[in-house]
Amino acid sequence: MRESWHERFAETPDVLKNAQRQRTIVPVLDLEIGGGEFIVMAGPCAVETEAQLMATANHVRRGGAHILRGGAFKPRSSPYAFQGLGLEGLKLLARARQETGLAIVTEVMSEDDVPMVAEYADILQIGSRNSENYSLLETAARSGRPLLLKRGMMATVADLLRSAQMVLDNGNPNVILCERGIRTFETATRNTFDVAAIALLKQISHLPVIADPSHAAGHRELVPALARIAVVAEADGLIVEVHPNPDKAWSDGEQSLDFAGFDAMMNALEPWMEWRATALNVEKLEQHELAGLQMAEAVR
Numbered sequence: 001m002r003e004s005w006h007e008r009f010a011e012t013p014d015v016l017k018n019a020q021r022q023r024t025i026v027p028v029l030d031l032e033i034g035g036g037e038f039i040v041m042a043g044p045c046a047v048e049t050e051a052q053l054m055a056t057a058n059h060v061r062r063g064g065a066h067i068l069r070g071g072a073f074k075p076r077s078s079p080y081a082f083q084g085l086g087l088e089g090l091k092l093l094a095r096a097r098q099e100t101g102l103a104i105v106t107e108v109m110s111e112d113d114v115p116m117v118a119e120y121a122d123i124l125q126i127g128s129r130n131s132e133n134y135s136l137l138e139t140a141a142r143s144g145r146p147l148l149l150k151r152g153m154m155a156t157v158a159d160l161l162r163s164a165q166m167v168l169d170n171g172n173p174n175v176i177l178c179e180r181g182i183r184t185f186e187t188a189t190r191n192t193f194d195v196a197a198i199a200l201l202k203q204i205s206h207l208p209v210i211a212d213p214s215h216a217a218g219h220r221e222l223v224p225a226l227a228r229i230a231v232v233a234e235a236d237g238l239i240v241e242v243h244p245n246p247d248k249a250w251s252d253g254e255q256s257l258d259f260a261g262f263d264a265m266m267n268a269l270e271p272w273m274e275w276r277a278t279a280l281n282v283e284k285l286e287q288h289e290l291a292g293l294q295m296a297e298a299v300r
């Protein structure tokens with residue numbers, strides 16, 4: 001007999017859809033993540049300067065972003081690379097929120113920093129390298145802030161679900177899952193964008209799922225295509241890197257869009273977002289009809 005997904009992921013029952021819970025909507029300021037609207041999080045990989053952050057925040061807001069991303073604490077592949085501005089970066093993010101009204105998502109890397117980051121951020125990002133750091137997850141969960149949980153670069157879907165279950169177990173229902181590419185034998189792209197994981201997570205879990213085409217691709221020219229694929233895969237949103245001058249960026253410049261590139265991506269996504277809205281409505285109608293039929297059947 002074919003094993004069901006529920007049997008397969010039986011270890012993490014609370015993150016799976018069930019009769020009571022078909023979707024989790026994560027509230028962030030006046031936004032609803034997972035509520036039907038396609039949510040765009042955009043901004044630089046790292047907060048560098050006030051001018052860089054404010055210019056980017058204003059630009060992405062005008063271009064249709066809902067949330068500003070930007071790292072103040074940076075996990076880097078090299079120990080000698082820029083590690084982030086820390087508290088100064090958090091303060092700049094808070095100023096950008098005040099100026100633009102955009103909500104803030106930023107990474108927290110250590111348990112000790114959780115209270116400080118939670119004071120400034122609307123969403124705490126758990127990075128790929130910390131995806132299964134359970135003591136960080138526990139502390140971050142208890143801050144009460146929504147968590148954007150990135151998939152570890154070597155993590156399976158089951159690993160990601162276990163980390164999400166851990167957050168739920170610590171009393172925080174507001175988890176956003178993020179597919180950001182995994183390591184495979186392919187080296188042309190920085191990671192391999194696992195679209196099947198997006199489709200699978202949307203099918204089995206009630207948690208919102210967003211895609212990070214920037215870290216998946218590693219090359220800015222591929223980002224719009226991966227973003228389009230995420231919309232069509234019915235992800236709940238995107239997190240994408242944007243910089244005023246990517247070639248001068250202190251981190252992840254190769255994969256960052258410039259302002260014109262961000263605008264072009266957003267314009268190109270428009271018809272696909274319309275398609276997605278229609279597809280989701282049709283699905284909802286079908287579910288209503290099915291529920292109606294089941295009711296009629298039960299009454300008979």
Ligand code: PEP
Nearest residue numbers: 045127128129150180215
């Ligand atoms: C980032 O968002 O800049 C980042 C470091 O992402 P990841 O943890 O997915 O590598």
Ligand code: MN
Nearest residue numbers: 045241251252
């Ligand atoms: Mn980055």
